[in-house]
Amino acid sequence: MSNTVKNQPASVIMNTYGRFPVTLVKGKASNVWDENGQKFLDYTSGIATCNLGHVPEHVHRKVKEQLDTLWHCSNLYEIPLQQQLATVLTENSCFDQVFFCNSGAEANEAAIKLAKKYASDQGYVEKTNIVTFTNSFHGRTGSTMAATGQKKIHQGFTPLTPGFRYLPLNDFDALKEINDGKTTAVLLELIQGEGGVNPADQVWIKELAALCEKEDILLMIDEIQTGVGRTGTLFAYDQFDIEPDVITSAKALASGFPVGAMLAKEEVAQSFQPGSHGSTFGGNPLVMSAALATIQTIMNENILHEVRNKAEWLRGKLGELQRDFSSIEEVRGLGLLIGIQMTEEVKTWISAFREKGILVLSAGSNVLRILPPLTTTKEELEYFIQTFRQLLTEKEGFCHDKWIPIRESMKRERSKI
Numbered sequence: 393m394s395n396t397v398k399n400q401p402a403s404v405i406m407n408t409y410g411r412f413p414v415t416l417v418k419g420k421a422s423n424v425w426d427e428n429g430q431k432f433l434d435y436t437s438g439i440a441t442c443n444l445g446h447v448p449e450h451v452h453r454k455v456k457e458q459l460d461t462l463w464h465c466s467n468l469y470e471i472p473l474q475q476q477l478a479t480v481l482t483e484n485s486c487f488d489q490v491f492f493c494n495s496g497a498e499a500n501e502a503a504i505k506l507a508k509k510y511a512s513d514q515g516y517v518e519k520t521n522i523v524t525f526t527n528s529f530h531g532r533t534g535s536t537m538a539a540t541g542q543k544k545i546h547q548g549f550t551p552l553t554p555g556f557r558y559l560p561l562n563d564f565d566a567l568k569e570i571n572d573g574k575t576t577a578v579l580l581e582l583i584q585g586e587g588g589v590n591p592a593d594q595v596w597i598k599e600l601a602a603l604c605e606k607e608d609i610l611l612m613i614d615e616i617q618t619g620v621g622r623t624g625t626l627f628a629y630d631q632f633d634i635e636p637d638v639i640t641s642a643k644a645l646a647s648g649f650p651v652g653a654m655l656a657k658e659e660v661a662q663s664f665q666p667g668s669h670g671s672t673f674g675g676n677p678l679v680m681s682a683a684l685a686t687i688q689t690i691m692n693e694n695i696l697h698e699v700r701n702k703a704e705w706l707r708g709k710l711g712e713l714q715r716d717f718s719s720i721e722e723v724r725g726l727g728l729l730i731g732i733q734m735t736e737e738v739k740t741w742i743s744a745f746r747e748k749g750i751l752v753l754s755a756g757s758n759v760l761r762i763l764p765p766l767t768t769t770k771e772e773l774e775y776f777i778q779t780f781r782q783l784l785t786e787k788e789g790f791c792h793d794k795w796i797p798i799r800e801s802m803k804r805e806r807s808k809i
């Protein structure tokens with residue numbers, strides 16, 4: 393054994409995240425608490441993951457039951473909870489079969505593999521490539537990073553997995569470039585989440601779908617952020633009048649337990665046979681109990697209808713703020729996946745919200761991303777809007793181009809209370 397003392401780094405955790413200076417220790421419904429007992433309204437939902445809020449009751453009960461029964465068994469044995477969940481998912485979508493894994497990136501990896509295998513099975517020997525779009529986000533593994541259409545994410549990780557080509561979203565001319573004889577699939581988000589909350593154009597996506605159908609190119613939609621009720625339907629594609637061949641899901645599917653899923657139409661799904669793909673943990677009984685309870689809650693408790701109502705109210709109020717304050721350039725999104733394009737970097741806005749007890753996110757440097765739990769109350773939504781109006785008034789009312797004096801004015805105001 394070596395006696396040399398290691399140079400201890402500042403942290404034992406690898407430095408892969410720019411973390412906010414907050415330690416969350418408890419969550420219930422729309423709220424989280426930090427280690428000092430301070431309460432926050434969580435309008436990040438763990439990045440579109442805790443869609444039913446924190447520790448939702450029905451899911452909690454089902455997981456507790458499963459915790460006493462069976463946590464894990466290999467996919468070499470039948471897992472009835474997978475059957476039940478896949479039944480609910482396929483009954484409520486245009487798909488026939490489901491593959492379960494553990495994360496969003498893994499779901500996209502599965503889709504990428506399936507697209508290649510499908511082409512190979514059809515005898516399309518030249519069709520090995522996948523088209524994705526600029527500003528997309530599909531994950532951090534080798535292939536999903538290559539699928540992601542953002543240079544900053546590729547930086548330093550060459551050579552990238554080959555076979556991905558990036559085209560601009562919503563560009564009608566770019567549609568002509570999709571079929572170059574080598575494309576087996578397109579993969580895209582209907583609302584780019586990480587890339588700035590950019591919705592696909594309704595007319596453009598229908599043209600893309602028609603083109604894919606005609607050329608036997610698979611249309612694969614990454615619903616990892618948009619799915620599980622986030623946009624007001626179980627999956628967002630339902631609101632774009634298209635029928636994809638494949639979608640991927642993860643994030644909110646099990647209310648915060650790690651899960652991923654790929655859903656596909658039968659003609660495509662049958663390209664996977666024993667030995668094609670697999671996962672040790674994917675779809676294990678503990679996670680499936682959480683996922684089944686999550687989807688049942690969403691489908692049985694009128695949550696989707698509520699999301700559409702809340703979203704309409706919120707968009708109306710954000711529209712009023714945009715009209716009243718020049719700091720807001722544009723409000724985008726669908727359902728409760730909302731992007732607010734600001735005139736400057738949003739870092740300061742995120743901190744200002746946090747100081748008022750609300751957690752929000754960014755999507756790129758100038759876009760505030762708001763992801764309330766689908767179960768958020770009218771009072772919470774009102775508090776969010778009221779707080780946003782107050783912050784905008786403080787900023788635009790006190791100083792137009794410097795943020796610091798505004799923060800001081802906020803502190804003064806708080807000390808008066």
Ligand SMILES: *Cc1c(COP(=O)(O)O)cnc(C)c1O
Binds near residue numbers: 642
């Ligand atoms: C979060 C996300 C992913 C990656 O999911 P992980 O579970 O972090 O691997 C992929 N695509 C989209 C659209 C996402 O939002």
